[in-house]
Structures are given as C-alpha cells and as structure tokens.
Amino acid sequence: MVSIQQPAFSKDFLFAVLGQIISILGAALLRFALSLYVLDLTGRADLFAGLLAISSIPLLFxxxxxxxxxxxxxxxxMVLFDMISGVIICCLFLSLSVKEPSIIVIGTVMTLLTFISAMYTPAVLASIPLLVTNNKLEQANGIVQGIQALSQIAAPVLGGLLYSMLPLKILVIVxxxxxxxxxxxxxxITIPFTKHTQQSILKDLxxxxxxxxxxxxxxxCIVLAASLNFILTPFFIIGVPIILRIAMQTSDILYGITMGTIDxxxxxxALSIGLFAKHLRMNRLYKWLLLIALCAIPIAFTVTPFALQQSFALSFLVFTGCSIAxxxxxxxxxxxxxxxxxxxTPNEHLGKVMAIITASAQCTAPxxxxxxxxxxxxxxxxMYWSVLLMSISVLxxxxxxxxxxxxxxxEEAL
Structure with a gap:
C-alpha cells in the first residue's frame, strides 16, 4: 500500500505566507517611494532620519x-488591518491628486501605517505556532521572514525604476x-481560536x-533584541541610504538594486536557519556579534575619500558584500x-508576549x-567615523x- 506523504505545511499557513508577500510588497514599495522622495527633496540626513523616527513611534503600541x-x-x-491600510493609502492618493505632496502629509501617512502595522504584526507572529507543528517552528519562522524579505526585494528594484519614470501617486495607488x-x-485562512473570559485591554496588558x-x-531576549534594533537596524534604514545616495552618489536604479540585494x-x-538551529545556543550568540563587528570595518574603509577616489566600483562592491553578510x-x-x-510561551499569552518583545525592541529604533x-x-x-562607531558599539x-x-x-537546552 502506497502511503501519501503529508504536505510539510498546511494550506492555511501557505495562504498566510502568500498574504504576507502581497501586503509587505505593497508596504515596501510605498515606503521606498516616500522615503526616497523625502531624501531627494530635502537632501538632509537629519531631517530624513527624524521623519522616519517620528513615524516609527506608534510601534510602541x-x-x-x-x-x-x-x-x-x-x-x-489581519483582514481588518490590511483593509484599513488600503483605505489610508487611498486617502493619500486623493491628497496627491489635489496638490504636490508635503513632508507633513507624507509623515502623517507613514505614522498611521506604522500604527496599523503595530496592531497587525502581533497577530501574524502569534498565528505561526498555531499553524505549524513545534518541530517546524524554526523553519516556518524562517520562511515567513524569508518571504517578507523576498517581497521587499521587488519593491526597491521596481521602485528605483518606477520612481524615475512614473508620478508618485501611481506608486501610491499600486x-x-x-x-x-x-x-x-x-x-x-482558518486559524484556531478559543474565546477566553473577556476582561479589559488594560488587564490583558x-x-x-x-x-x-x-x-x-x-x-x-528583550535586551538583546532592543540592543540589536538600536545599533544595527538604523544602520540599514538611515546609514546605508545616506552612504549610497550622498557619499557614493548612486543612481536611482543602482540604489534600488543595491537595497534589493541586501534584502x-x-x-x-532566513532559509538557512534550519542548518544552524541545532547548533545555535544563547551563550554562543556573542560570536555572531563579533563577526558582525568585523564586517563593519571594511564598510568604513569604503567610504573614506581615498577609497572612493581610487575606485568607486571596488568600494561599492566591498560595501555591498559586507552589508549582505x-x-x-x-x-x-x-x-x-x-x-x-x-x-x-503558552498559546494564551503568545500575542501579548510577541507584542511586548517587538515593542521593546522597536522602541529603541527611533x-x-x-x-x-x-x-x-x-x-x-x-562618514567612516560613523561606521566605525557602529562597529565599536557591536563589539x-x-x-x-x-x-x-x-x-x-x-536556555542551554534551546
């Protein structure tokens, strides 16, 4: 008798992943277009960083x-929050149809979308353990994050092309x-749900x-995640775009391709987590941090006047390679x-715990x-001094x- 092999993941998990692809691609495309517009409009690193930081404040919720x-x-x-995000973006489209976009309007929209994301993300993270078996949890998390990154790759590449070819409002409606x-x-999607005794949101918190x-x-884990978000995440959000656009003066297309490659x-x-999961231990993670600090040193060299004057191509390749690592x-x-x-974490606390660790980490990013x-x-x-400061901080x-x-x-058994 021939046995039928069960699929590795359920239909519901696959649908959830596909929904993430579509949603995050749309969000990444919009964020790319708006952030690039603000940076090109002002040319100021502090204003660019300040806008992104202020728009990230709702993550505290x-x-x-x-x-x-x-x-x-x-x-x-998940359905409700995606619908609300679509409506907000439609309002931005209507605003752009009336007059040229302003920094205030763009900042308001980015802040509202961040607030919706703060409500949406805990539901997604808490759903994963309910849709897969415990022995596939690392792989499922890797797939989710990998798919998210895959969606974001298309956004910078397409955004770099479309931003220079189409009006901003076209990218917004897309x-x-x-x-x-x-x-x-x-x-x-069907996600297992058990209704518990109702109490106030404040009590739940x-x-x-x-x-x-x-x-x-x-x-x-919260301390580690918060520290990583304070030191490393802003480097890719602020440092990498500034280095590419101002120090290296890359074109829109090259900028988009580079950001997509890093993504x-x-x-x-994410997809290689299965290879490392059995060997990773919390008391060994410092070695990974040491490796990150070492990778930052060549990046600092690529933005020195000497390196940029000698060979833009070599500096660009080293910068991209180390950023990828x-x-x-x-x-x-x-x-x-x-x-x-x-x-x-037990299922009845998954949403709250995932949200707390996410908020605690992300509140340091602004x-x-x-x-x-x-x-x-x-x-x-x-700018090499900025990169060296990042390397020392990681050390x-x-x-x-x-x-x-x-x-x-x-923890040692994990």
Missing amino acids: SPIGGALADRFNKRNL SAIFFFCSSILEMF QVGFRYVGKHTFILK FATIIG IAMLITVLSIFVITAVQKQ FGQILYGIVFEATQHA LLAFIAKKMWQQTGS
Whole structure:
C-alpha cells in the first residue's frame, strides 16, 4: 500500500505566507517611494532620519495589538488591518491628486501605517505556532521572514525604476491595491481560536507584562533584541541610504538594486536557519556579534575619500558584500531568538508576549535613527567615523551578551 506523504505545511499557513508577500510588497514599495522622495527633496540626513523616527513611534503600541491578538480571531484582525491600510493609502492618493505632496502629509501617512502595522504584526507572529507543528517552528519562522524579505526585494528594484519614470501617486495607488488583495486572500485562512473570559485591554496588558517580568529568559531576549534594533537596524534604514545616495552618489536604479540585494541576503539567512538551529545556543550568540563587528570595518574603509577616489566600483562592491553578510547574520539571530521565545510561551499569552518583545525592541529604533541621522550629518565628509562607531558599539554588545548568557539554565537546552 502506497502511503501519501503529508504536505510539510498546511494550506492555511501557505495562504498566510502568500498574504504576507502581497501586503509587505505593497508596504515596501510605498515606503521606498516616500522615503526616497523625502531624501531627494530635502537632501538632509537629519531631517530624513527624524521623519522616519517620528513615524516609527506608534510601534510602541504593539502590546495593545498583542492583547487584541489574544482576545479576537487573528484572521479577522489581519483582514481588518490590511483593509484599513488600503483605505489610508487611498486617502493619500486623493491628497496627491489635489496638490504636490508635503513632508507633513507624507509623515502623517507613514505614522498611521506604522500604527496599523503595530496592531497587525502581533497577530501574524502569534498565528505561526498555531499553524505549524513545534518541530517546524524554526523553519516556518524562517520562511515567513524569508518571504517578507523576498517581497521587499521587488519593491526597491521596481521602485528605483518606477520612481524615475512614473508620478508618485501611481506608486501610491499600486500599494493600495496590494493591501486590498492581501485582505481578500486572508479571508480564506482558518486559524484556531478559543474565546477566553473577556476582561479589559488594560488587564490583558498587565497580565502580559507580569508574565514577561517573571521569566528571566524572555527579559534577556528583550535586551538583546532592543540592543540589536538600536545599533544595527538604523544602520540599514538611515546609514546605508545616506552612504549610497550622498557619499557614493548612486543612481536611482543602482540604489534600488543595491537595497534589493541586501534584502535578498535576509532570505538566505532566513532559509538557512534550519542548518544552524541545532547548533545555535544563547551563550554562543556573542560570536555572531563579533563577526558582525568585523564586517563593519571594511564598510568604513569604503567610504573614506581615498577609497572612493581610487575606485568607486571596488568600494561599492566591498560595501555591498559586507552589508549582505551583516544582514544575513542579523536575520539568523532574530529568527532564533523569536523562535526560542515562542517555544517558551503558552498559546494564551503568545500575542501579548510577541507584542511586548517587538515593542521593546522597536522602541529603541527611533532613537537609533535620530542618533544615526545626527552622527551622519556631523560626519558627512568623513562618514567612516560613523561606521566605525557602529562597529565599536557591536563589539560592546558582544561583550555584554557573553556576560549575560554565561550562566544559563533552561536556555542551554534551546
């Protein structure tokens, strides 16, 4: 008798992934177009960084999204939030049809979309353990993050081409269409849901924070995630675009291709998590941080006047190669930490815990973005000092991580 092999993942998980592809591609395309417009319009690194930082403040409300994810059907929340994002973008389209876009309008839209994302992300993260078996959780998280990065690759490449060819409002309406398509697809997903005794959102938040406060392992993960977001994430959001557009003066197309290539590195890191999961340990993560710090040193050299004057091509290739390596390492670290926390958390607290760790990490990113904007503005004629400062900061984080995870109990088994 021939046995029928069961699919590795369920239809619901695959639909959730496909919905993510469509939704994130639309969001990435819009964010690329708007951020590039602001940078080209102002030419100021500090204003560019400040706008991105302010628009990221609503991420602090992620715990509310986590409480909603534990309280309501996660599928319905995903559909609702995608619909709302589409409506907001349609309003931006109408505004652009009346007059030229302003920094205030763009900043408002980016802030609103970030708030919706803060509500949406906990529902997605809390859904993954409910759609796959525990032994496939690392692989599922890797696929989700890999697919997200794959969606973002097309956005910079297409954005670099379309931004120079089409009006901004055309790119805006395309993004809205993506969100509406994603919401329709998500209607066909079935996510297990058990309705618990209703209590106030404030009470749910208190329960979530108390649960996190009692678990040292989760607290350590929050410290690590927050530090990574403060030091490394702003480098790719602020530092890389500024280096490419101002220091190296790349074209729109080359800029888009480079950003897409760096995003592609996260796919490699995400899909390779299965190779590293069995060998990764929390008390060894400092070695990965040391490697990241070493990769930053060649990047600093590529933005020295000597390197740029000698060979733009060589500087550009070294810069891109080292950035790719750092992006891969960050992805592996992030997936491993998130999966470890998911395995430690019961289903009834998944939304709140995922939201708390996300908010705690992401709340540091705006401060990092502002700091990077100030530092890069101050060192615009010697940007290698900014990169070297980032490298030194990662070295310090590696030392802290080593001390923090020296004495581990249950973490060692993860």
